Amino acid sequence: MPEHLAEIRIGIYATPDDASRITEECGAVLRESAVVHELSLVGPERTPAGGHMPLTEVYDELPEQWRLQHPATDPGSRRIHEIRIGLVTAHPETAPIRDALTRVICPDPEHTSPCPIPWSASSEAAGNQRYGHLLRS
Incomplete structure (x- = not known):
């Protein structure tokens, strides 16, 4: 079966400590799933790869x-x-992988109140330019 490159992006409005903890827990999910992956955490001053808007605009909601x-x-140190x-x-x-990460x-996706840490997730096919090295792993 041919391999496909994908990118999942999860935007969160969180403290730096919560962002680090969530990233570590996402790493554990990925290791459990045994998929070849690259995981990174970027802050509000960054612009998504290939994008023209800073993260603060992408996730302004x-x-x-x-x-x-x-x-x-x-909001304290939340960003x-x-x-x-x-x-x-x-x-x-x-x-399925995006759902496990979120x-x-x-x-509990069926809970009635909003999540304590607001978030948004998306996924799309990724090109070789950014993640092609993963195919050789």
């Missing part, structure tokens, strides 16, 4: 979600971060 849940509360995962899959569909942030 996340701070607003937090503010709606916590009116008149200082927008993006967890980027390049991976090699045997199938072009990455939804369970790190939201273990």
